[in-house]
Every structure is written in C-alpha cells, then in structure tokens.
Amino acid sequence: MSLLSKLKETVIGLRAGRVTFPYPRKAREAPAKYRGRPIFDGTKCIGCAGCANNCPAREILVIDVCQEIRILQYLGRRCTYCGRCADLCPEKAITMSGEYETATDRIGDLQQRLELFMSTCQRCGRCFKEPSALERLQMKGYRFDDLANERWVFRSQSYLQGAPPADDINLDLD
Amino acid sequence: MLETLCQKMFGRSLWVYHANSGGCNGCDIEVLAVLTPYYDAERFGIKLVGSPRHADAMLCQGPAMRATASALRRAYDAMPAPKLVFAIGSCACGGGVWHDSYSVLGPVERVIPVNYYIPGCPPRPEAIIYGVAVAAGLVDKRTAPVQFKQLELPIPRYHPSDLRGGGELVVYERSEKI
Numbered sequence: 375m376s377l378l379s380k381l382k383e384t385v386i387g388l389r390a391g392r393v394t395f396p397y398p399r400k401a402r403e404a405p406a407k408y409r410g411r412p413i414f415d416g417t418k419c420i421g422c423a424g425c426a427n428n429c430p431a432r433e434i435l436v437i438d439v440c441q442e443i444r445i446l447q448y449l450g451r452r453c454t455y456c457g458r459c460a461d462l463c464p465e466k467a468i469t470m471s472g473e474y475e476t477a478t479d480r481i482g483d484l485q486q487r488l489e490l491f492m493s494t495c496q497r498c499g500r501c502f503k504e505p506s507a508l509e510r511l512q513m514k515g516y517r518f519d520d521l522a523n524e525r526w527v528f529r530s531q532s533y534l535q536g537a538p539p540a541d542d543i544n545l546d547l548d
Numbered sequence: 549m550l551e552t553l554c555q556k557m558f559g560r561s562l563w564v565y566h567a568n569s570g571g572c573n574g575c576d577i578e579v580l581a582v583l584t585p586y587y588d589a590e591r592f593g594i595k596l597v598g599s600p601r602h603a604d605a606m607l608c609q610g611p612a613m614r615a616t617a618s619a620l621r622r623a624y625d626a627m628p629a630p631k632l633v634f635a636i637g638s639c640a641c642g643g644g645v646w647h648d649s650y651s652v653l654g655p656v657e658r659v660i661p662v663n664y665y666i667p668g669c670p671p672r673p674e675a676i677i678y679g680v681a682v683a684a685g686l687v688d689k690r691t692a693p694v695q696f697k698q699l700e701l702p703i704p705r706y707h708p709s710d711l712r713g714g715g716e717l718v719v720y721e722r723s724e725k726i
C-alpha cells in the first residue's frame with residue numbers, strides 16, 4: 375500500500391511541470407489594464423494644471439516662473455498611479471504606460487518636467503481667459519438668452535437662407 | 549561606486565528583512581508573492597529572514613510614522629554593517645497619499661538612509677525583483693529624469709520686426725502664411 379502511494383506521488387510529481395516565470399532573463403509584459411508610470415507629452419500639454427489640482431497625492435507641481443512660462447513638474451515619488459490625471463486631461467497629453475521597471479537609486483530619476491509657454495494677450499501681456507463653450511457659440515452667431523426654457527435663439531440672419539445650420543438643434547427666430 | 553560595492557558585498561546571496569512601518573499591507577503581499585514559486589526569488593539567493601541581525605538588506609514598506617519611527621531606526625541599527633535599504637512602494641519612497649497627515653512623518657528616508665527606491669502602489673512583484681537585481685548589478689536601471697522644453701511659442705506671434713514686404717502683400721517671416 376505504501377509503495378503504491380509512493381508510486382502515485384512520483385507520477386504526480388512528474389506531471390506537475392514548472393511554474394516559475396523566467397522573469398529577469400525574459401521580459402514579462404504587464405497585463406493590458408495595468409497602469410504603470412504616467413508619460414507626459416509636452417507637445418500636447420496646454421498647461422491648464424488640471425492634473426495638478428486633482429492629483430490625490432499632490433505630486434504634480436505648477437511653478438509659474440513669469441507671466442508666460444509655466445513649469446509643470448511631476449515628481450513621481452508618491453504617485454499611486456491612480457490615472458486620474460490621465461482621465462481628466464482635456465488634451466490627452468498624459469498616458470498611463472505599462473512601464474513598471476522603475477527601480478532606481480536616485481529618487482530624482484522619476485521626475486518629469488515640462489516647461490511650457492503660456493499664450494498671453496499680445497497687446498497687454500497678461501493672461502486671458504479662454505472663452506467658454508457658450509461664449510464660443512455666441513461668437514458663431516448663436517445666443518443662449520432664453521435660460522428659463524433652455525432654448526437656443528438664433529441671432530445671425532445669414533444662416534437662415536438655405537438649409538438649417540444644425541440638424542439636431544431646433545432654432546427659433548429672434 | 550555603490551553598485552560595485554554592492555556587487556562585491558552582496559554578490560552571492562542576499563538575506564532580506566521585511567519591515568513594515570505602518571503601510572496598508574499591499575506591498576507586504578507583493579513581497580510575499582516574490583517569495584512564492586512563481587517568482588522564485590531564492591534562485592538569486594534572496595532569502596527572507598526573521599531578524600534584522602541576520603539580514604543584509606531591509607525591505608521597507610509604509611511611511612515613517614510617528615509611532616513606528618523609533619522601532620524602524622532600532623531595526624536599522626541592529627543590522628550588521630554592509631547594509632542595504634530598499635524603499636518599496638509610494639509610501640516608503642515619498643510618504644504616500646497621506647504624507648501630510650498628523651501621524652505620518654514622511655518617506656522612510658526621514659528616519660533611515662535609503663539606497664534603492666521601488667515606486668508603485670503596490671509595485672508588481674517583477675518590479676521588486678528588478679529593484680533587487682539593479683542593486684545586485686544584474687541589470688541596469690531604466691529610469692532617467694525627463695525634461696521637456698518648448699523653444700518656440702506654439703501659436704505665431706506677429707511682431708512688427710518679423711513682417712517683410714510692403715503695400716498690400718505683407719509676409720510674416722517665421723510662418724509661411726501671408
């Protein structure tokens with residue numbers, strides 16, 4: 375009986391195979407949903423600092439050197455890779471990469487620094503507020519003055535001659 | 549300098565001691581995953597020991613807290629002389645999300661000197677193995693600080709000094725538009 379059980383154990387041991395990953399010799403990809411280090415794309419960034427305002431670890435610093443130059447500094451020390459900055463970036467300048475091999479002996483190696491020009495008013499040199507979506511519609515000829523009924527009221531006459539300017543919005547005459 | 553010293557001192561096998569000074573236990577579980585057969589860390593001679601007196605390296609998890617800072621310092625002092633400290637996770641590297649709360653002093657380097665940093669919340673078991681391999685000189689580190697600098701304004705600025713031509717046709721020199 376004991377010999378039989380030993381034989382059974384041997385068979386199980388032979389069939390078990392190997393489970394160890396050959397990790398440091400062969401690179402191992404992170405799963406598709408894994409969030410690693412965020413990558414900041416300086417060519418897309420507009421410097422709105424929304425990431426800095428919403429970072430739970432307060433790890434993105436905004437330094438305004440002067441009126442026109444803004445430095446966006448991501449330190450990466452206590453970043454929890456939550457991906458909130460990538461979520462709310464309006465220009466999708468931040469992507470969460472699958473990079474996880476970020477071990478280092480200097481903590482400064484993790485930082486990313488963007489130095490951006492902020493566009494200012496060319497006449498007075500101060501920053502100006504971007505027109506909101508409603509104000510931009512006004513510039514195109516729409517007017518949102520019927521706030522109680524939430525109706526679009528059309529102001530410009532030039533659009534009314536041919537086809538309706540927008541298919542999905544019902545427009546009333548002024 | 550540090551790497552050559554590490555290769556010399558810790559070339560053969562690295563006995564690690566596992567210190568949690570107030571973390572959430574996430575990094576502990578990842579360190580334990582490193583020691584399972586899947587990521588068999590004993591291939592590289594990495595062995596977990598129970599006492600800091602036997603250890604070559606200390607794996608720190610969790611920030612330095614008001615209550616545990618002295619215990620962490622005592623554990624560090626108890627380790628024999630060539631010693632390495634790894635800070636594992638965002639809490640140990642930078643203080644964590646609650647870095648500015650009452651009971652958190654900050655990263656563990658406020659209390660003990662840290663040699664290697666493994667960021668992540670928690671870091672993958674591969675990342676921990678990678679950090680130990682960087683310390684042992686098996687692989688090179690892959691991170692470097694990134695700096696981006698805009699050299700020109702992204703939108704054209706019409707300075708009068710850059711305008712060429714006269715009369716009706718005025719050409720802006722920097723951009724090819726009229």
